Amino acid sequence: MNLKKYTIVLGSVFVLLTGTVIYGIACGGWVDPYDDHITFYNNHIAGDPDYKPFYYIAYETLYDYSEPHDPYNQNIAEWKKYLGVESMPDSAVYRAIYTNNSESFELIKNKKETEWPDSLRKNVFVVELAKKKNADALTYLSFAKACEPYVNTQYSEWEPVKPDANSMYALIKEGIQQVAKIKKDKFLKLRYGYQICRLAHYSGDSEGCIQYFDTYVTPNQSQSSVYYWTLALKAGALRVIGKYPESAYLFSRVFSECNNNRIIAYQNVGYLSVYNKYNYKQALPLCKNSTEKADLLAVETLGNSGHALPEMKEIYEYDAKAKCQDVLLVREISKLEASYLSPKLMQSNKKDSLLLKATSAAEPNYLEVEGKYADSLFRFCELVSSERKVNEPALWKISGAYLKFMQRDLKSAKAILTQAESMKMSPKVKDQFEVLRLLITINEQDKIDATFEEKIFPSLQWLDKKRKAELDQKTNDLFSDVPFAKINRYLMLTILAPKYEKQNDRVKATLCYLQSEMISEPGIKKAEEENAYAWQLPVAIDYLRNAMNAADIEKLMQLNAKANKTGFEQLMTTTFSVLGSNFMNELQGTAYLREHQFAKAITAFKKLPANYFEKDPYKTYLAANSFVDLINDTHAPTERDTKKFTKLTFAQTMLAFEKKAKDDPKNAAFCYYQMANGFYNMSYNGNSWLLVNYSWSVTDRDYLTADLPYLKDYFYNYTAEKYYMKAQKLSVDQNFKAKCSFMAAKCFSSRIMYPTVPDNADNWMERNNRAAERYYELLITNKYFADLKKNYSTTPFYAKAVSECSYLKDFVSRR
Amino acid sequence: MNSLRFTLHLFVFIFFISACKSDKHHFVEPAFYYWKTSFKLNQSETQALQSLNAKHLYIRFFDVDWDEARKKPVPVSPTTFNQSIPAAVAVIPVVFITNKTLLKVDSAGVEELAFNIMHFVQKQCELQTIQPAEIQIDCDWTKQTMFRYFQLLRKIKQHPFLRAKKLSATIRMHQVKYQEITGIPPVDKGLLMCYNMGDLKKYGDHNSILDLQAIEDFLARLNHYPLKLDVALPLFSWSVLFRNELFAGLMRGFKNADFRNKKYFEKHGERLYKVLYDVNLNGYSLKKGEVVRDENYAANDVIDAAQFCSRRLNSDSVRVILFHLDSSILKNYHTNELEKIYHSFR
Structure with missing residues (x-):
C-alpha cells in the first residue's frame, strides 16, 4: 500500500511542480506547446512575419528560432540587381555563390568555359560572372570563398579553437589591397569591408575589426543587408573590448534596420544586460533621435517576460510610431491570457475534469495583482487609441475591449467594441473585432436554444473556415501558428461546452469538444487507421468515454444520422461525422455494458467486424477468463484462463446466465454466481476491467474525475456482492456458500479506502505508518470473514482460502 | 665495569646511527607548472626555464566543472595558446576536475567525460604540435568520489591517445596520510602537491600554503606510499583577509x-x-578591526619542505615541479634559491 501512496505523492508533486496549464493534451505525438494557454486573441495580429521570433512564449527564449527573412535570399536579390540579371532564377545564383568552393572559382577565373565541369557551364549566373565586364565581381567572390573556411566554423565546447590568425591577417591585407584597386564600386567595396571585418573579428582582433569598419565600411554605408551584418560584427567587437553601451546601441540599429539579422542582435542585447550589467540608459545619449531611443528600449523590452507597461509608455513617449509597439502590446495581452484569463476561467469551471490546474495562479492575491495590471494596460490602450498617433489605433481600442472581457466586464467590453466599429481596421484587426463580438454575444446569453444557435451560426462558420484553412496545411506541430484554430478551440472548450453542460445537454457539449480538437479531417482519418483517436482527439474522446451514458450516446448518434440538420448542427457535427462507425458502436456497446443492459450491448457489438477484438489492447488486456473466481486478484495470466471473452461474447454469456437463472431455478445459484464473477471481473479489481473501461491506473480511485453511475460498481462492487449473496441464498452446498461469502468479502474490502494523509503534513512518515496500520485493521475487520469462520470453517474451500488469503489467515489466527 | 661501559657506548652508537636518517639521493628533473589561461612566456619566464634547465612544463589545458543548468560536465576556461611552445620544453597537459563534477556525474557520464577530456587534449596537442609523454589529471577527490574518479582514470587510460604515454594524477597530502580511506588512484605515477595544506578560510595563525609541521604530520608515511611520486612545491603567496x-x-x-x-x-x-x-x-x-594573515614564506621554507620529502621518497629519480611559472612570482626569488630547491632532492 505504501507504494501506492508514494506513487500518489510523486504524482501530486509532479502536478504541483509543473504549475502549467496543460489543457487536456495527452503525452506523446508532438512537442508540448509552450505557448498554449487559453486565448481568444490572434497573437499574429501585429508584426507578422518580421517580429514573429519575438512573440511572447513562456519557457522559451524565442517564439521562433528562424529569421523570418532569409539572409541568403536578400543577398541573392542584391547580386542580381548589381549585375542587372534580375530575371535569372534565384537557384542559379544560390548555387553559384553558396555551394561552389574556392577551386571552382579558380576554374571560372582561369579556365575557358569549355574546360569547366557541367555544373558550372550550365549555371547561367556563373556564365554571367565570367564575362569580362564582371571581372571585379568574380575576383571578389573568389576572395570571399578563400575567407570562408576561417570564419565558418562549427562550435563545440569540447573542441579547442585556434584561429589561424596569421593566415587570416594575410587575407585581410589582400582584401585591403583589392579595395584600393576599386575606384567607385560601392557594392564591392562594402563587401570587401565585410570580409575584412569578419576576418578581424573571428581572429580575435576586436580593435582591428572596429577600425576596419570605420575605414572600409562606413564610407560605403547603404541599406544593404551586408552593411548591417558588418555593423553587427562591429557591435560584437565593441562588446569584447568592454564598450557595452556602444555595443548595445549598434545592435539596436541592426535590429531596427535589418530584417534578416534580428535574432542575433536581440540575443546580444540580452547578453549585455545579463552578463555585462548593461543598462539602456547608458546608451541613450548615443541615440541620434527619439526614434532610435524607442528602438533601443524596444529591443530589450521584447525580452521582458514580466509587466512591461512602464517600458511601453517610455517607448511611446519617444516615438508613438515605433515599429515594435504593436508587438509589445500583443505580448502583454498574451502574458495576461496566461497569467490571468486562463486561471480565472479554469477556476470558474470547477467540475472540469480535463485540466491540470496551475496552482500558483489559483492564489487569489496573485490574480488580484494581475487584474490590476490588466486595468493599467487597459487605460494605456484607451489613451493610445484616443490620441491616434500609432499606426492602427483600432488595434489598441479592440485590445482594450478584450482586456475588459478578461476582467468579465462584458458591459464595458461591448461598449468599447461599439466605439471601435467606426474606426479604420486592417483585415486582421477586423477579424479580431469579429471574434470579440462573437465572444461577448455568447457570454451574454444565459441559455442556448435553437434560435440562438442559428443566430451565432454564421460567425461560428466563419471561424471554422479560418480554423480549417490553418489546420489542413499541417501534418505535425498542430499547435504552432494556428491562431484561429486556437481561438475556436477555447471558444468551444471554455465558453460553449460549459454552457451546454450547465443545461445538461451533454450531446451538444460533446460536439463542442469534438469541434475544439486541433486536427484536420485527414488527420482524423489517419487516427482511425492507427487506432489513435485517444491521442489525436484527447479531450473529446475522454468526454465521450467518461461523461456520456448510453442514452446520451444514442441521442448523439441520432443527431448525426438526422436527415434535415440545421446549419448549426451541420457545422457542429463536422468532426463527429468523420469518426468511424466502429468507434461509435464499441462506445455504445460499452456504455450499455456499464449499465448492465446486455441485450442492447450485444446489438451494438454485433455491428463491429468479426476480428475487432483480436487486436490490441484486447489481445493483451482482455485475455483472462472473465468468469473465474480467484482468491487473490491479479492482472497477470493464470492457469485458469482456459477461456477468454470479448465484449460481445461476455455480454452474450451474461445474458445467457441471466435468462437461464429465470428459466432453470435449479441452477439459478450457479448462474447468479457466474454473473457475480462477471460483475466482479469487469470491475477495477477484476481481470477484465477493459470490458467497461479504457485504461487502468493505480491512482484511478484517488484522481477520479468522471461521474458516471457505473463507477459505483466499477470501484465498489455492490452488484457483484448482491449476486454472490443471491447465489448463496439459493444454494444448499456449504462449500459453494463458503465461496460466495469469500467472494462477497472481496467486494466488501474493495470499498475500504486507505486513510488520507495530507501530502504536506510535517510528520508524513509517522502519519502514513499509522494510516497503513489502520488500513490493515479495516481490511481484517470484514463481516464476511466473521461469517466464514462462524459458518463454513469445516469446508474445503475455507481451508484453501485461509491458506491463500493472508488477510483471512490473520483474521482467523487473531480471534 | 669496562665491558659494561663498552656495551653501553656501543648501544648508544648503534642507536645514534639508526636514529639518523641518511639523506637520499635522486636524479632530479626540474620542471614548472604553467597555470594561466593564456599561454605566452615573457623574457624572464623563458630565462627561468633555461637557467634552471627546466625541460618539463606542466600546462593547464582546461578545468572541468559541473554545469548545474545543463546537468553535465563542461570544460571551463580553456587555455589559449598565443605563442608556440619552445623547442627545448616538453609539455605535460594538465586537466583539473572539480570534486563536484565527480559527485554529480553518473557511470554513463564518466565514459563520455573521459572521451571528451581526451578528445580535447588530443586536438589541442595537434593544434599546438605537442607530443606529450605524460598527461596529468588534477583532482582533489574524496572518499565519496573515489570510485567515480578512479573509474574516470581507468577510462582515460584506455583512450588511444594515452597509448605509450604515462598517466599521472595529483596526490594531496591528506590523500597520503589517509590513503586507506581515499585509495590509490590507478595511474602510472602520482604528483605529490606539497602545498595548500591548511584550511585557507579558517581563521587562525597557520599558513595554509606551506606549513612544515603540517608536512611532517601528513607525510610521515610518505615512504610507504605505493605509487612512484614526483613532487610539486609552491612559490606563490598571498594574504588572507x-x-x-x-x-x-x-x-x-x-x-x-x-x-x-x-x-x-x-x-x-x-x-x-x-x-x-x-x-x-x-x-x-x-578597514579597522579586520585581520590579515600573512602567508608569505621564505625560500628556505620551501627548501626545508623539499628536503623532508626527498628523505622519504623511495625512487631513484624525481621530477620536481614548482608552482608556478609566473614572472610576478619569480621576481621574489633569486635563481640560486630556486636551484637550491631542486638540489634538495639530489
Whole structure:
C-alpha cells in the first residue's frame, strides 16, 4: 500500500511542480506547446512575419528560432540587381555563390568555359560572372570563398579553437589591397569591408575589426543587408573590448534596420544586460533621435517576460510610431491570457475534469495583482487609441475591449467594441473585432436554444473556415501558428461546452469538444487507421468515454444520422461525422455494458467486424477468463484462463446466465454466481476491467474525475456482492456458500479506502505508518470473514482460502 | 665495569646511527607548472626555464566543472595558446576536475567525460604540435568520489591517445596520510602537491600554503606510499583577509615588510596582523578591526619542505615541479634559491 501512496505523492508533486496549464493534451505525438494557454486573441495580429521570433512564449527564449527573412535570399536579390540579371532564377545564383568552393572559382577565373565541369557551364549566373565586364565581381567572390573556411566554423565546447590568425591577417591585407584597386564600386567595396571585418573579428582582433569598419565600411554605408551584418560584427567587437553601451546601441540599429539579422542582435542585447550589467540608459545619449531611443528600449523590452507597461509608455513617449509597439502590446495581452484569463476561467469551471490546474495562479492575491495590471494596460490602450498617433489605433481600442472581457466586464467590453466599429481596421484587426463580438454575444446569453444557435451560426462558420484553412496545411506541430484554430478551440472548450453542460445537454457539449480538437479531417482519418483517436482527439474522446451514458450516446448518434440538420448542427457535427462507425458502436456497446443492459450491448457489438477484438489492447488486456473466481486478484495470466471473452461474447454469456437463472431455478445459484464473477471481473479489481473501461491506473480511485453511475460498481462492487449473496441464498452446498461469502468479502474490502494523509503534513512518515496500520485493521475487520469462520470453517474451500488469503489467515489466527 | 661501559657506548652508537636518517639521493628533473589561461612566456619566464634547465612544463589545458543548468560536465576556461611552445620544453597537459563534477556525474557520464577530456587534449596537442609523454589529471577527490574518479582514470587510460604515454594524477597530502580511506588512484605515477595544506578560510595563525609541521604530520608515511611520486612545491603567496574572524578574501602583492608597518598593523600572532585604521594599500581597502594573515614564506621554507620529502621518497629519480611559472612570482626569488630547491632532492 505504501507504494501506492508514494506513487500518489510523486504524482501530486509532479502536478504541483509543473504549475502549467496543460489543457487536456495527452503525452506523446508532438512537442508540448509552450505557448498554449487559453486565448481568444490572434497573437499574429501585429508584426507578422518580421517580429514573429519575438512573440511572447513562456519557457522559451524565442517564439521562433528562424529569421523570418532569409539572409541568403536578400543577398541573392542584391547580386542580381548589381549585375542587372534580375530575371535569372534565384537557384542559379544560390548555387553559384553558396555551394561552389574556392577551386571552382579558380576554374571560372582561369579556365575557358569549355574546360569547366557541367555544373558550372550550365549555371547561367556563373556564365554571367565570367564575362569580362564582371571581372571585379568574380575576383571578389573568389576572395570571399578563400575567407570562408576561417570564419565558418562549427562550435563545440569540447573542441579547442585556434584561429589561424596569421593566415587570416594575410587575407585581410589582400582584401585591403583589392579595395584600393576599386575606384567607385560601392557594392564591392562594402563587401570587401565585410570580409575584412569578419576576418578581424573571428581572429580575435576586436580593435582591428572596429577600425576596419570605420575605414572600409562606413564610407560605403547603404541599406544593404551586408552593411548591417558588418555593423553587427562591429557591435560584437565593441562588446569584447568592454564598450557595452556602444555595443548595445549598434545592435539596436541592426535590429531596427535589418530584417534578416534580428535574432542575433536581440540575443546580444540580452547578453549585455545579463552578463555585462548593461543598462539602456547608458546608451541613450548615443541615440541620434527619439526614434532610435524607442528602438533601443524596444529591443530589450521584447525580452521582458514580466509587466512591461512602464517600458511601453517610455517607448511611446519617444516615438508613438515605433515599429515594435504593436508587438509589445500583443505580448502583454498574451502574458495576461496566461497569467490571468486562463486561471480565472479554469477556476470558474470547477467540475472540469480535463485540466491540470496551475496552482500558483489559483492564489487569489496573485490574480488580484494581475487584474490590476490588466486595468493599467487597459487605460494605456484607451489613451493610445484616443490620441491616434500609432499606426492602427483600432488595434489598441479592440485590445482594450478584450482586456475588459478578461476582467468579465462584458458591459464595458461591448461598449468599447461599439466605439471601435467606426474606426479604420486592417483585415486582421477586423477579424479580431469579429471574434470579440462573437465572444461577448455568447457570454451574454444565459441559455442556448435553437434560435440562438442559428443566430451565432454564421460567425461560428466563419471561424471554422479560418480554423480549417490553418489546420489542413499541417501534418505535425498542430499547435504552432494556428491562431484561429486556437481561438475556436477555447471558444468551444471554455465558453460553449460549459454552457451546454450547465443545461445538461451533454450531446451538444460533446460536439463542442469534438469541434475544439486541433486536427484536420485527414488527420482524423489517419487516427482511425492507427487506432489513435485517444491521442489525436484527447479531450473529446475522454468526454465521450467518461461523461456520456448510453442514452446520451444514442441521442448523439441520432443527431448525426438526422436527415434535415440545421446549419448549426451541420457545422457542429463536422468532426463527429468523420469518426468511424466502429468507434461509435464499441462506445455504445460499452456504455450499455456499464449499465448492465446486455441485450442492447450485444446489438451494438454485433455491428463491429468479426476480428475487432483480436487486436490490441484486447489481445493483451482482455485475455483472462472473465468468469473465474480467484482468491487473490491479479492482472497477470493464470492457469485458469482456459477461456477468454470479448465484449460481445461476455455480454452474450451474461445474458445467457441471466435468462437461464429465470428459466432453470435449479441452477439459478450457479448462474447468479457466474454473473457475480462477471460483475466482479469487469470491475477495477477484476481481470477484465477493459470490458467497461479504457485504461487502468493505480491512482484511478484517488484522481477520479468522471461521474458516471457505473463507477459505483466499477470501484465498489455492490452488484457483484448482491449476486454472490443471491447465489448463496439459493444454494444448499456449504462449500459453494463458503465461496460466495469469500467472494462477497472481496467486494466488501474493495470499498475500504486507505486513510488520507495530507501530502504536506510535517510528520508524513509517522502519519502514513499509522494510516497503513489502520488500513490493515479495516481490511481484517470484514463481516464476511466473521461469517466464514462462524459458518463454513469445516469446508474445503475455507481451508484453501485461509491458506491463500493472508488477510483471512490473520483474521482467523487473531480471534 | 669496562665491558659494561663498552656495551653501553656501543648501544648508544648503534642507536645514534639508526636514529639518523641518511639523506637520499635522486636524479632530479626540474620542471614548472604553467597555470594561466593564456599561454605566452615573457623574457624572464623563458630565462627561468633555461637557467634552471627546466625541460618539463606542466600546462593547464582546461578545468572541468559541473554545469548545474545543463546537468553535465563542461570544460571551463580553456587555455589559449598565443605563442608556440619552445623547442627545448616538453609539455605535460594538465586537466583539473572539480570534486563536484565527480559527485554529480553518473557511470554513463564518466565514459563520455573521459572521451571528451581526451578528445580535447588530443586536438589541442595537434593544434599546438605537442607530443606529450605524460598527461596529468588534477583532482582533489574524496572518499565519496573515489570510485567515480578512479573509474574516470581507468577510462582515460584506455583512450588511444594515452597509448605509450604515462598517466599521472595529483596526490594531496591528506590523500597520503589517509590513503586507506581515499585509495590509490590507478595511474602510472602520482604528483605529490606539497602545498595548500591548511584550511585557507579558517581563521587562525597557520599558513595554509606551506606549513612544515603540517608536512611532517601528513607525510610521515610518505615512504610507504605505493605509487612512484614526483613532487610539486609552491612559490606563490598571498594574504588572507578576515572580517569578524570570517574569511573575506585573498589579497596579492603584500610583502612581510608591509605588515611590519606599525602605523597600520598590530601583530597578533606569528602571522596575524590586525588593521588599526581604515587604509588603502596596494589597491585594497582595509578597514579597522579586520585581520590579515600573512602567508608569505621564505625560500628556505620551501627548501626545508623539499628536503623532508626527498628523505622519504623511495625512487631513484624525481621530477620536481614548482608552482608556478609566473614572472610576478619569480621576481621574489633569486635563481640560486630556486636551484637550491631542486638540489634538495639530489
